[in-house]
Amino acid sequence: MALPCGTYNTRYEQAFAIFRTKTHWAMLVGLLVLLAMLPFVLNSYSLTVINMMLIMIIAVQGLNIVTGYCGQIHFGQAAFMAVGAYSSALLMNHFGLSFWLCLPLAGIITALVGILFGLPSVRVKGIYLALVTLAAQFIIIYVIETPLQWLTGGQWAMDTPAPQLWGFVFNTQLELFYLIAAVTVLMTFIAKNLARTRVGRNFVAVRDNDIAAEVMGINIMRTKVLAFAIASFYAGVAGSLWAHYTQAFTTTDFSLMQSIWFVGMLIVGGMGTIVGPILGTMFITLLDQLVLLFTPTMAATLPVLTVAQISSIAMFAFALVIIVFLVWEPRGLAHRWEIFKTSYRLWPFAY
Amino acid sequence: MKGDAKIKLENIYMRFGGLTALDNVTVEVKRGEILAIIGPNGAGKTVLLNCISGFYHPQEGNIYFEGEKINSKRAHERGRMGLARTFQNIELYSGLTSVENLMAARQGLMKSNFLANALYFGPTHKEEVKHRRIVEDIIDFLEMEAVRDSVVGVLPYGLRKRVELGRALALEPKVLLLDEPMAGMNLEEKEDLCRFIIDVYEGQGSMYPDTPTLRDGVDTIVLIEHDMGVVMGIADRIVVLDFGHLIAEGTPDEIKTNPAVVKVYLGEEASSD
Amino acid sequence: MKKRAGFVFVVVMSLALLALPVMTGCAPQEAPPPEPGEVVKPESVGIAAFVDMTGPVRAMSYPGHVGYITYWRWLNETEGGIDGVPINYIEIDTAYDIKKMRSGYERYKDEVITMEAQGQSPFYDSLMPRLVEDKMPAFCNIGGSDAFLYPSTGWLYGAINTTDLFGSYAEWVLENWTEDRKPRVAMLLGDYPGGRFPLFCPPYLEAQGIEVVATELLPFSGLTSAMDQLLRILEPEPDFIFTTIITNQLVIVLDELHGMGIELGPRDQGKDLELFTSYGFDQDMMAAMRPENWDGLIACDASWDFRKYGDPDYPFYTLMVDKYMEYYDVPQERLAPSIAGFSGGMLMAEAIRLAVEEVGWENLTSEAVGLYGYPNIKDFDTGLCPPITFSKDDGRQQAGLLFRTYEDGATEELWSYEKQPWVFKWLDEQGFPIAD
Numbered sequence A: 001m002a003l004p005c006g007t008y009n010t011r012y013e014q015a016f017a018i019f020r021t022k023t024h025w026a027m028l029v030g031l032l033v034l035l036a037m038l039p040f041v042l043n044s045y046s047l048t049v050i051n052m053m054l055i056m057i058i059a060v061q062g063l064n065i066v067t068g069y070c071g072q073i074h075f076g077q078a079a080f081m082a083v084g085a086y087s088s089a090l091l092m093n094h095f096g097l098s099f100w101l102c103l104p105l106a107g108i109i110t111a112l113v114g115i116l117f118g119l120p121s122v123r124v125k126g127i128y129l130a131l132v133t134l135a136a137q138f139i140i141i142y143v144i145e146t147p148l149q150w151l152t153g154g155q156w157a158m159d160t161p162a163p164q165l166w167g168f169v170f171n172t173q174l175e176l177f178y179l180i181a182a183v184t185v186l187m188t189f190i191a192k193n194l195a196r197t198r199v200g201r202n203f204v205a206v207r208d209n210d211i212a213a214e215v216m217g218i219n220i221m222r223t224k225v226l227a228f229a230i231a232s233f234y235a236g237v238a239g240s241l242w243a244h245y246t247q248a249f250t251t252t253d254f255s256l257m258q259s260i261w262f263v264g265m266l267i268v269g270g271m272g273t274i275v276g277p278i279l280g281t282m283f284i285t286l287l288d289q290l291v292l293l294f295t296p297t298m299a300a301t302l303p304v305l306t307v308a309q310i311s312s313i314a315m316f317a318f319a320l321v322i323i324v325f326l327v328w329e330p331r332g333l334a335h336r337w338e339i340f341k342t343s344y345r346l347w348p349f350a351y
Numbered sequence B: 001m002k003g004d005a006k007i008k009l010e011n012i013y014m015r016f017g018g019l020t021a022l023d024n025v026t027v028e029v030k031r032g033e034i035l036a037i038i039g040p041n042g043a044g045k046t047v048l049l050n051c052i053s054g055f056y057h058p059q060e061g062n063i064y065f066e067g068e069k070i071n072s073k074r075a076h077e078r079g080r081m082g083l084a085r086t087f088q089n090i091e092l093y094s095g096l097t098s099v100e101n102l103m104a105a106r107q108g109l110m111k112s113n114f115l116a117n118a119l120y121f122g123p124t125h126k127e128e129v130k131h132r133r134i135v136e137d138i139i140d141f142l143e144m145e146a147v148r149d150s151v152v153g154v155l156p157y158g159l160r161k162r163v164e165l166g167r168a169l170a171l172e173p174k175v176l177l178l179d180e181p182m183a184g185m186n187l188e189e190k191e192d193l194c195r196f197i198i199d200v201y202e203g204q205g206s207m208y209p210d211t212p213t214l215r216d217g218v219d220t221i222v223l224i225e226h227d228m229g230v231v232m233g234i235a236d237r238i239v240v241l242d243f244g245h246l247i248a249e250g251t252p253d254e255i256k257t258n259p260a261v262v263k264v265y266l267g268e269e270a271s272s273d
Numbered sequence C: 001m002k003k004r005a006g007f008v009f010v011v012v013m014s015l016a017l018l019a020l021p022v023m024t025g026c027a028p029q030e031a032p033p034p035e036p037g038e039v040v041k042p043e044s045v046g047i048a049a050f051v052d053m054t055g056p057v058r059a060m061s062y063p064g065h066v067g068y069i070t071y072w073r074w075l076n077e078t079e080g081g082i083d084g085v086p087i088n089y090i091e092i093d094t095a096y097d098i099k100k101m102r103s104g105y106e107r108y109k110d111e112v113i114t115m116e117a118q119g120q121s122p123f124y125d126s127l128m129p130r131l132v133e134d135k136m137p138a139f140c141n142i143g144g145s146d147a148f149l150y151p152s153t154g155w156l157y158g159a160i161n162t163t164d165l166f167g168s169y170a171e172w173v174l175e176n177w178t179e180d181r182k183p184r185v186a187m188l189l190g191d192y193p194g195g196r197f198p199l200f201c202p203p204y205l206e207a208q209g210i211e212v213v214a215t216e217l218l219p220f221s222g223l224t225s226a227m228d229q230l231l232r233i234l235e236p237e238p239d240f241i242f243t244t245i246i247t248n249q250l251v252i253v254l255d256e257l258h259g260m261g262i263e264l265g266p267r268d269q270g271k272d273l274e275l276f277t278s279y280g281f282d283q284d285m286m287a288a289m290r291p292e293n294w295d296g297l298i299a300c301d302a303s304w305d306f307r308k309y310g311d312p313d314y315p316f317y318t319l320m321v322d323k324y325m326e327y328y329d330v331p332q333e334r335l336a337p338s339i340a341g342f343s344g345g346m347l348m349a350e351a352i353r354l355a356v357e358e359v360g361w362e363n364l365t366s367e368a369v370g371l372y373g374y375p376n377i378k379d380f381d382t383g384l385c386p387p388i389t390f391s392k393d394d395g396r397q398q399a400g401l402l403f404r405t406y407e408d409g410a411t412e413e414l415w416s417y418e419k420q421p422w423v424f425k426w427l428d429e430q431g432f433p434i435a436d
């Protein structure tokens, strides 16, 4: 990791700091101020988009831990989000627990389910593990819809109250934005901490070389299962936020498509980095919204085409962008970001 | 005590289908010695090391480490007991930097769990700093400062071998198992590596007061090597394998003159050179 | 070179993000204050349509949607819209993705006064709190009922009175029942607003002396098998299955029932069970499956007023098809849902007209359409079915119904109704919740 020019680590503590120079801190403060100001310049539409995007970032951040860091492919993250959403909603509706308990409990319950489905990962690898996680996607949704119908209401919408803190109800998009943004920042911070310390290195060790990892004293089984548990915890937290954010949700919200998109976001953003999930989710959300915004306008200006046709073309363009992107930068946006930072630091001197 | 059996392999049989890779092999690695294992290609040297580090579980025979029977111990448990090794074909965590590779090796010595890691501040931070110091000592010792923050996947072969040695040292091992650490190196690199091995064996004392591995050294080293010059130069004792059989055992001088070895091994070596 | 590309990329991304609110317009444009006494008409009146055009339920939702836009376009071209104000219909492709539905709703809700969404229960489920909060009336397909329902929350309108339909089935079942025990009925419902209405009916059916032994919802999206649901409803051995499933689902269900060796038909003739489908059964569908699959099926042509759609002499149908072909230049697909959409478009336009009558163009809001538009629709003849009246309090009774069955490829008329049983009224009188 290159440091800004003229900055040297003179103590080991400094090497561990995320924010290393005064400029870093200034940038952090600036960013937080910007984040705080955002709602005043954005309308409810943009806030809705951003709120949903932030929740997705949490889920992708979790996926990044198991897939990006620990190298275990996972096609069922959306179903784990469903576990979190239903746990949180049920805990609040049936036991009257406060949102502040529901949120972590949803995470913990989902983590336990994650352990259950993570156990096979000890035995199977690669494409077979992909199939196991795919099965998890179907099994979980099936269990929620059918055997647990008496509890979850099956395919019917689950009504969930808005989050509350000492009588203050987070109801508008703006209030929810602050809540969701805070949780997202916290979860990202935790992901960063995990990535840069013992657990994170163990995950990468298992991903990069499980033979060496084992000889170096890493319990592969425990590590993989832990990765699944943490990833599921993230999914659970994201699901809980989703439940209380939408205030009404169904299993359709957590479809296989969503799971696959999570993987797509991660790949586009860059696996095994903390900014990857953020950039990837932003990128896909943005493309989605551009399609949404421009199709009606384009249909108006191009009367020969119907909206359906334009939407199909947009889908195609969307896919093309992602393909071109992966060919051009298979390491994801995060790598672009690193290159940008390096060149920015060395500017105006080239290497 | 010097001279005690550190590792003991008793009547080991290791078969892969019809192939007997180790056939009734009994070897003792004594505390305080550098033991070299030699033998022609396919003799079973790597298999022997794999049996010690727990990758392979022999069909018959017992393995003892410091007097304790470790047959049923899994590879990662043996790693934590202090059996560190390098691999014939480099096995690094290719996505991590040199420093991170070494830090990763210290995970068994770290106390923090994932909850503490998640919070970072407090115990985890202290621990990271403490272990980072030791890792930097090892990097300094192995003269790898230039590549400490490079991702190891892109390093040249010789340096990757060195990172692997560093990673084994970072484990604070009681025994160092080295599988052809010098294979594919040029003379200069070989000399460097020999020096590192001897320095590790002897310990650096006050040079690295906070890093036990370097300060006290690793007093027991098992080395697989094809380069006879190196083997004769640094080994206290040599074990010779051929087709899974242990055919000779003794000091370098004894091995040099052992007729069986000369016939099987040195003869082949001479012809292939 | 690479560095520059990265820089450009980050800049473009940030600009795009910043541009998002700009593109959507930060503040709604303020119209100049009107002169007193002068009627200021807006330039256009917005209707949003949320349709899955590229996702898994496209095949089911898009044809219906085409009916709506065909009607509005035709209205704009022939009459210049409603009272001279053209309809600006904004079509949004949801791809069956909740995130797109929600963001699309937020994006366009200020520009429209009512919205249409085809067969997407999850959409309504998810947005219901928003609809209520924003006072946004939403409309879903009208298959051709004379009763115009007022469902639970008050901001979702339309759908077919499938509850009364099940009352008719019950009557027919009891009429023909000869055994001592109560007839056992399983409900297999399509998971869309109209398909779910019969969930209100079990108390009525039980009161009539029918046992409801199982209820299953059949998902609307990309259905390839209904085996799970079928196994569950067959377990308690029903004598009859009442359904609100739509054509694509019916094709699958009939095929799988046949595969299980279940023969449709009356018990006393040695058959296994009888299955009622609520939306008729036409030549196209017959062509889509083997004849033995639909042997013994009872198809009910509910409230088509016995006018058979698909009849080329039928003027409404002809107009619809002509315009559809003219505007969209696409081969004639399945037109039944499109026809329903065409009449649905008429009803939405009528609701706007009524709201304008009540509050005037200058005060036309989504709330006004919800309060004075849809609820005031009376005896409105779309030409498709008997005149439609919305009635919040009595949940108007359904009228005609024709039962047909199929035997060896031929149709046989079984029974016909002038008026169906008034299930909603009964439920209301007995104090069962039909709306909450």
Ligand SMILES: Nc1ncnc2c1ncn2[C@@H]1O[C@H](COP(=O)(O)OP(=O)(O)OP(=O)(O)O)[C@@H](O)[C@H]1O
Residues within 6 Å of the ligand: B016, B019, B021, B039, B040, B041, B042, B043, B044, B045, B046, B047, B048, B088
């Ligand atoms: N997992 C395995 N399955 C089957 N055969 C194996 C396996 N591992 C090793 N062998 C066989 O055991 C024999 C000994 O192999 P080993 O790798 O120990 O040789 P070596 O002495 O290390 O040779 P080299 O000097 O080439 O490294 C070889 O014939 C090899 O093919």
Ligand SMILES: [Mg+2]
Residues within 6 Å of the ligand: B045, B046, B047, B088
């Ligand atoms: Mg070998």
